[in-house]
Structures are given as C-alpha cells and as structure tokens.
Amino acid sequence: MAHISFHEAYMQVPVVTRTYATACLFTTLAVQLEVISPFQIYFNPELIFKEYQLWRLITNFLFFGKLEFNFFFNMLFLYRYCRMLEEGSFRGRTADFVFMFILGGTAMTLVAFFVNLVFLGQAFTIMLVYIWSRRNPYVRMSFFGVITFRAPYLPWVLIGFSIMLGNSIIVDAIGVACGHIYYFLEDAFPEQPAGFKILHTPRILKYLFDPPPDADEYATLPEAERPGGFAWGQADNGPPLEDGGDEHGGENQ
Template sequence: MAYQTLSNEYMNMPPVTRAYTTACVITTLAVQLELTSPFQLYFNPILIYKQGQLWRLITTFLFFGTFGFNFFFNMIFTYKYCRMLEEGSFRNRTSDFVWMFLFGATFMIGFAFFVNLLFLGQAFTIMIVYIWSRRNPDVRMNFFGLINFQAPYLPWVLLGFSVLLGNAVYVDLMGIAVGHIYFFLEDVFPKQPGGFQILKTPTLLKSWFDQVEDLNYMRLPEENPGGFEWDEGQRAPEEPPNDNPPQ
C-alpha cells in the first residue's frame, strides 16, 4: 500500500519537477554508493573548457551533498516550490518552464566564473522559491511553526536559516539575484509603459515540449503540493486567490 501511494505520488508529479528531482536523487545516490565522486561533478571552468567535461555544467545543479539534513532540506524545498510553479503559473506551459530553468542555470554559470562556487543546486532552489514567492505575494507562510510572514519574505528567511547552518551567504544571494532578474524581465518590465516581452521561449523548445499536453498528473492545491504542511502557505482572507497570475 505504501509503495503504491508513493508510486502514484511520483507519477502525479508534473514532468519537469519529476525529471529534475529524480536526477538530483539519482546523482546523490550514485555518490553515496561510490559509483561516482563529487570531484567528477563539481563546476570547474578549466576542466570544462580544456578537457571538454561538459557534463559538469549539468551535474553542478544536481548534487546537494550526501544524504543528510542539508540534502533532505534542499530537496523538500526544491520539490515543493518547483512543483507549485509548474502546476501554478506555468500550468500547461512546459516549454516556458524549461526556458526559465535554462535562463537561471545560464546566469548562475556566468556568475560562477567570478566566484568560487563548486555546486549551484542550492542557489537554483532559492531562485525557484524567489520566483514563486513574488508571484504569490498574498500567501501567508509559517516556517516550522516559529514565525509567520508573507510569501515574498520566504527567500530571506531561508537565507537566514542557511547562515545559521553555516552555509555561505553568497550562495543564497546568487539565487535571489537570478530569481529577481527573471521576475523583473518576465513579470515587471513588459507591463511598464513602453515595455515589451524580452524572454521569449525559443520555437525549438515549444516544438519539443508543447506538442502534447501532459495529462498523466493531477493538479494539487498550489499552497500544499504533496501534502507537506510544516511550512504550508495560506492566502490572506482579505485578498482573492491568485493561483494563476497573468504573465
């Protein structure tokens, strides 16, 4: 019964979220079983450029450390907010969601050339959280039952928590910065006087991902995908729901 429940939950995940979280778990499991080493996964411009180890451009986003609190903490947030974005404002827009992934990853790799960052998965998670939080400003959050706040403060709460865990502050700041750049270019600038759409999803991505609608998963409530309640968001009663804000 438990296996069937987990299997159904897994298959109900939207495709991009399912693919990304699965890749993260498989990568970590491979390191745990000593099938590969973090030294073969981390971002290294010299090895990428001179030895053609292009896989590092991808694996740097897939490894959150060996199994432990930091891994599970990051994976829960990655799964939850990635899924909420994909089932919310990116509903039936898989190509646009993939384009957001590529945009964020490209910017972070560019930043990584100037700062000494080996793995970018945590920054990528913060970027996802930031974009979701700005698109759902009226959601009230409760973090581990300790503090209440509105959704736009969530990335900063996570930054503070990350600092308490001893992580480098610039990792989360990079995720916030890239998330803000995407949010500004996609949601803010086009609505300004004289503004226009800058981030247009390439036709190639649309032809790959938008030919057939994925009907193999059902949409869960945006505030509580997967049944997690420990930091469940709740919309302010004085504001109408805004599950699918206009782009």
C-alpha cells in the same frame, strides 16, 4: 480513496519536476555509494573548456551533498516549489518552464566563473523559491510556527535561517539574484508603461515540450497539500487579507 501505487503517484508529478528531482536524487545516491566521485561532477571551467568535460555544466546542479539534513531540506524545497511552479503559473507551458531552467542555469554558470562555487543546485532551488514567492504575493506563511509573513519574504527568511545555521549566504544570494532577474524580465518589465516582452521561448522548445492544447497528463497537488503543510514553515489559509488578495499557501538549508 482508491489506492495509488508509487509508480502512479510518481508519474503524476509534472515532467520537469519529476526529471530534475530524480536526477538530483540519483546523482547524490551515486556519490554516496561511491559509484562516482564529486570530483567528477563539480563545476570546473578549466576541465570543461580545455578537457571538454561538458557534463559538468549540468551535473554541478544535481548534487546537494551527503545524505544529511541539508540534502533533505533542499530536496523538499526543490520538489515542492518546482512542482507548484510547474502546476501553477507554468501549467500547460512546459517549454516556457524549461526555458526558465536554461536561463537560470546559464546565469548561475556565468556567476560561477567569478566566484568560488563548485555546486549550484542549492542556488537553483532558491531561485525557484524566489520566483514562486513573487508570483504568489498574498500567500501567508509561518516559519516554525514562530513568525508569520507573506510569500515574497520567504527567500529572505531562508537566508536568515542559513545565517543562524552558520552557512554561507553567497549561494542563496546568487539564487535570489538570478530569480529576480528572471522575474523582472518576464513579469515586471513588460507591465511597465514603456515595457515590452523580452524573453521569448525558442520554437524548438515549444515543439519538443508543449503538449496539444487538450492534453492533461498530470494531476495537481490537492489544495491541502499545497504550500506549507509543515510545522516549521506552513501556509496560513485563514480569512482574506485586508487588501483582498488571494491566499493559498512554506522554506531551505
């Protein structure tokens, strides 16, 4: 296999995943190096609407805490599941993917007005995991090689893992709730007998983000590197399931 430089590998990551993951990494590093303070970027409605510090509406999604286990765990999940969504069900539909980001971020921001949350990046990551899991219902996964389950149970396994670590599940619950709202409006309701499509991506986003039909600017992950690949939460690409579902194929804080 030809050697691929870091820059080439980086540019092969689809644009939304690349941009968001990079922004999260640099924001966290800037805080760690004390270039900026967490107090300058956390979600604070009073400072946003009275002092017009509008950047807080975005920066609170970009910080995962100190460079510790929780940070790397969230970054891993963010990268893998954001990329798999962008390369999978949103492939060639970058505008729709950006619209999902906007809807999810808006929903979480509204929730943050009523609960005491100052950073929403972790909830956003769980939302991405939830949507991916619902769109890949026949994927079999394993967690730490101890339990096996299908992808739709992954968010609940992660919530259980958070409880084991003594973390609050409020953030995860918000991510699951916002993910379910999007999944219901975009995937479930339109398929009902009297259903219809509710979410429509604005034309301006399609103009800005959707490439020409024949454009293909990035490479997908090799099958062996898709879902899972970790001893503590990997997919099982075993024989077909009894109900004939397709399989491809792990996790959180």
